[in-house]
Amino acid sequence: xxxxxxxxxxxxxxxxxxxxxxxxxxxxxxxxxxxxxxxxxxxxxxxxxxxxxxxxxxxxxxxxxxxxxxxxxxxxxxxxxxxxxxxxxxxxxxxxxxxxxxxxxxxxxxxxxxxxxxxxxxxxxxxxxxxxxxxxxxxxxxxxxxxxxxxxxxxxxxxxxxxxxxxxxxxxxxxxxxxxxxxxxxxxxxxxxxxxxxxxxxxxxxxxxxxxxxxxxxxxxxxxxxxxxxxxxxxxxxxxxxxxxxxxxxxxxxxxxxxxxxxxxxxxxxxxxxxxxxxxxxxxxxxxxxxxxxxxxxxxxxxxxxxxxxxxxxxxxxxxxxxxxxxxxxxxxxxxxxxxxxxxxxxxxxxxxxxxxxxxxxxxxxxxxxxxxxxxxxxxxxxxxxxxxxxxxxxxxxxxxxxxxxxxxxxxxxxxxxxxxxxxxxxxxxxxxxxxxxxxxxxxxxxxxxxxxxxxxxxxxxxxxxxxxxxxxxxxxxxxxxxxxxxxxxxxxxxxxxxxxxxxxxxxxxxxxxxxxxxxxxxxxxxxxxxxxxxxxxxxxxxxxxxxxxxxxxxxxxxxxxxxxxxxxxxxx
Numbered sequence: 177x178x179x180x181x182x183x184x185x186x187x188x189x190x191x192x193x194x195x196x197x198x199x200x201x202x203x204x205x206x207x208x209x210x211x212x213x214x215x216x217x218x219x220x221x222x223x224x225x226x227x228x229x230x231x232x233x234x235x236x237x238x239x240x241x242x243x244x245x246x247x248x249x250x251x252x253x254x255x256x257x258x259x260x261x262x263x264x265x266x267x268x269x270x271x272x273x274x275x276x277x278x279x280x281x282x283x284x285x286x287x288x289x290x291x292x293x294x295x296x297x298x299x300x301x302x303x304x305x306x307x308x309x310x311x312x313x314x315x316x317x318x319x320x321x322x323x324x325x326x327x328x329x330x331x332x333x334x335x336x337x338x339x340x341x342x343x344x345x346x347x348x349x350x351x352x353x354x355x356x357x358x359x360x361x362x363x364x365x366x367x368x369x370x371x372x373x374x375x376x377x378x379x380x381x382x383x384x385x386x387x388x389x390x391x392x393x394x395x396x397x398x399x400x401x402x403x404x405x406x407x408x409x410x411x412x413x414x415x416x417x418x419x420x421x422x423x424x425x426x427x428x429x430x431x432x433x434x435x436x437x438x439x440x441x442x443x444x445x446x447x448x449x450x451x452x453x454x455x456x457x458x459x460x461x462x463x464x465x466x467x468x469x470x471x472x473x474x475x476x477x478x479x480x481x482x483x484x485x486x487x488x489x490x491x492x493x494x495x496x497x498x499x500x501x502x503x504x505x506x507x508x509x510x511x512x513x514x515x516x517x518x519x520x521x522x523x524x525x526x527x528x529x530x531x532x533x534x535x536x537x538x539x540x541x542x543x544x545x546x547x548x549x550x551x552x553x554x555x556x557x558x559x560x561x562x563x564x565x566x567x568x569x570x571x572x573x574x575x576x577x578x579x580x581x582x583x584x585x586x587x588x589x590x591x592x593x594x595x596x597x598x599x600x601x602x603x604x605x606x607x608x609x610x611x612x613x614x615x616x617x618x619x620x621x622x623x624x625x626x627x628x629x630x631x632x633x634x635x636x637x638x639x640x641x642x643x644x645x646x647x648x649x650x651x652x653x654x655x656x657x658x659x660x661x662x663x664x665x666x667x668x669x670x671x672x673x674x675x676x677x678x679x680x681x682x683x684x685x686x687x688x689x690x691x692x693x694x695x696x697x698x699x700x701x702x703x704x705x706x707x708x709x710x711x712x713x714x715x716x717x718x719x720x721x722x723x724x725x726x727x728x729x730x731x732x733x734x735x736x737x738x739x740x741x742x743x744x745x746x747x748x749x
Contacts, residue, residue, distance in 0.1 A: 209500065212270030214239035221285070224278065224306045226299055233285035234278035234303075236312075237269040244314040246341075246510035247274040247307055250321045251300060251328040253283045253290065253374060261325070267499055268320070273506065274312055278303060280328065292374075292421055293327060293352060293439040300332025308339055315339055316510040319450075320502060322346035323462075323490070327441070330469070334447035342509035343448070346455040346498050347489055349465030350441040353431050359679070360660045361637070362426065362715045364402055364410070364703035365579065366461055369394055369587045371422035372415055398587045402703040408716035426716040445469050446476035453505045454480055455498050457487030458527065458655070458683055459592040461583045467682060470538060481505065481518065482538055484684070485525040488584065488591035526620070527593065527654065528644060528686035539621035539682070542741035546626075547610065547693060549730035549737065555608040555695055562732045569604050571636070571699035572723040576707035577604050581653050582641075583681075584704055596643055596651040596696070606697040606728060609645060617687040621741030623655050625678040627697065628734035632725040634663050635712040637699045640678045642738060644685065645692040655683040656696075658705045662712060673729055680738070695738050697728055 219236040226232060235256050239245055248268055252261055256277040265275040281299055282290025300319075307313055317340050319329040326348025333343050349355060356363050372394050394414065401414035408426050411419035428435040442465075452473060456466040463484075473480040483501050487494035508516040520534040547555050551564045571577065581594030600607050625640035641656035657680035668674055687693060700707050706715055710722030730736045 208496070209503070212267070214241055214270050214272060216240060216266055216269040222276075224303050226281075226288075226302050230281060230286075230288040232278055232281060232287070232299065232303065234276050237265055237275040237277070238312065239269060239272055244312055245272050245274050246316040246318065246506065247276060247313055248318045248320050248506060248510075249300075249303060249307060250275065250277040250319075250325060251280050251296070251303065251332075252277065252321065252325050253280050254324070255279065255284050255377065261321075264320075264495065264499055264502075268502070268506070271503055271507075272511070276303075276307060292424065293324075293331075296328045296331035297334075297441070300328055301336065304332065304336065304340065308337070316341045318506050318510050319343040319345075320506075321348075322455075322494075322498070323348050327352065330441040330445065330448070333450055333452075334441075334444040336448075336450060340450045342451045342453070342505060344453050344455065344502050344505055345466075345469075346502075347457060347460045347462055347466070347487075347494060349462040350445050350469050351436075351465060352439065353436045354465050355461050356425060357429060357431070358705060359658050361658065361705035361708070362407065362429065363461075364407065364706050365587070366585045367425050368401060368410055368414065368422060368703075369398060369585060371419050371425065372411065375419050375421055376415065395587055405709075405719045405721075406717045407706060423716075429715065442468065442472065445472040446478075448473070448478075451509055452478070452480045453483070453501065455483045455494075455501055457485055457489065457491070457494055458525070459486070459488040459581075459583050460494075461489045461585060463583065464679075464681055467538065474537070479521055482522045483524075486527050486593065489586065491592070524620070524684045526618070526684045526686050528688060528691075529618075533684075539741060540743055542619075542621050542743045545740050545742040546735075546737040547695070547740065548735055549608045549695070549697075549728070551730065553606070553608050555610045555693060555738070560730045560732060560735055564731045566630075566727045566729045566731075566734075567606050568728070569606060569698075569726050570723055571604050571726055573700075573707045573709050573721040574723075576702035577602065577639070577698045577700040579701040579704040582656055582701070582704065593652050593654075596641075596653055597649065600651060600694075600696060602698075604698055604700075607694055608697070609694045610692045612647075612690050612692055613687060614689065616689050617693070617740075618685070618743050619654070619687065619740045620684040620743045622682045623657075623680040623741070624739050625657070625676075625680055625695070625697075626735075626737050626739060627659075627676045627678060628669070628673050628729040628736045629676055630673045630727040630729070631661065633710045633722055634661075635708060635710055636661050636724045636726070637705065637708040638676050638678060638726075639696070639698045639701050639705070640680050640738065641696040641698075641701075642680060642683070642685075642740075643694040643696065644687055645694045647690055651694055654685045655681045656701070657681050658701060660705075660708065669734075671733075673727070673734060699724060699726055 279286040281288040326345035330350035397414040404410040507513040522535040584591040
């Protein structure tokens with residue numbers, strides 16, 4: 177028995193040794209890449225001085241080979257030893273880059289006081305200046321990272337020196353307010369777990385076990401925390417103590433607040449001279465803002481790259497494809513490998529067709545096509561009848577319509593494209609469906625819902641979602657959006673109803689012949705958009721809940737319709 181155990185241990189040890197020896201080749205195969213040419217060394221605990229005397233700490237990962245290499249800078253609040261960040265930066269170093277990863281001010285080993293999204297412009301530029309004076313710097317610098325790490329790029333890149341050759345902001349935006357307060361509704365799905373992670377993960381990020389334990393603890397407690405009232409005390413309910421960052425976000429609910437103006441880099445995007453490659457996902461929390469940043473660069477006469485895949489925030493698919501695009505982008509701009517250039521600057525994954533397309537620009541030319549709501553749950557390009565009774569449902573914030581799939585952060589349920597049939601069976605969700613399509617319909621671009629509706633309350637929400645209904649009945653979400661109605665926000669119709677325009681975000685979706693288009697109409701997607709309690713009281717302190725009696729009109733005087741950008745299929749890659 178002991179002999180067998182010893183043999184098993186020996187075999188296991190030899191297997192692990194073999195895996196370690198060939199780890200670079202195995203990881204490359206996992207990512208669908210050629211083998212990495214370099215082994216990697218690490219120079220730890222580099223102290224980078226800031227103009228005010230504070231020192232920020234960084235590590236440099238570099239190829240274990242003679243000569244100088246281009247440099248990529250990554251700045252993070254999640255710990256420079258974070259395994260998730262480390263996976264990507266090690267892949268870059270293996271392919272011939274110095275990768276400097278730095279804890280931002282006040283995080284982990286870096287001195288100073290951490291301020292969420294604060295001061296990343298000055299600290300980022302000071303760090304770039306420090307890199308430019310190092311003996312291993314070859315004169316070419318790139319900025320890289322996702323989410324908060326992408327925001328640090330937008331903060332530092334305007335008016336940067338000429339040695340900044342390229343930036344690669346992934347699943348991120350130059351302004352975080354619209355993602356944390358989408359359409360004026362507090363996004364608990366993002367804000368609560370992110371703030372708990374930031375404040376709970378303040379020791380050595382290299383201790384991956386403690387990070388994993390923290391993630392598990394948050395996940396177990398969050399579902400109840402999302403339903404906690406008042407919202408301003410949900411942090412205590414989950415973690416047992418107040419969270420200063422979470423309460424800071426709740427204390428600044430208006431986009432025009434000085435707090436957000438000081439953190440808004442969107443007006444400076446046009447000043448970025450370094451070539452930019454924006455990478456995002458159709459189900460990512462920053463999709464709208466990423467597309468706005470792309471449009472700002474184009475309006476300023478730049479030619480950015482844009483890549484959007486079928487990804488939610490931080491998924492493995494996004495990591496895998498993002499790394500491939502990152503290598504090509506930096507090889508082009510930091511190493512001068514011209515063959516890495518695309519034939520067209522925009523690359524999109526068209527869902528439903530399940531293929532990548534290259535385009536000249538975003539959005540591509542399209543014909544606005546209206547599909548009107550009809551009685552009995554029908555959806556049709558034909559105008560609705562002259563006189564049909566409206567549909568009605570009751571929205572109760574005590575049992576809020578849940579967020580199912582879509583642009584979720586990942587702690588409140590399944591993300592991305594999911595089957596919506598269970599959601600559509602709820603009495604507070606209306607569905608309108610076309611007959612089976614006689615030909616393919618391709619939708620690429622922003623989608624909106626023109627909805628004529630009424631409510632028993634002055635404060636309420638209306639939510640719209642476009643779905644692809646398969647022949648077997650599975651209903652898969654493509655895109656969605658919400659409108660928060662409050663007094664004075666829009667002019668009422670003569671009969672007292674409201675004409676609500678819901679931005680349902682953008683998509684690239686191929687609806688196949690034999691499938692059906694479906695529109696959902698409801699009044700919530702909690703906790704992605706914090707549930708509307710119906711009183712108009714501040715979200716942080718409100719506890720009173722009022723149920724809303726909702727009315728959806730679909731007659732000739734109230735032609736409710738979903739407006740789709742229908743395109744002609746373009747070249748495929």
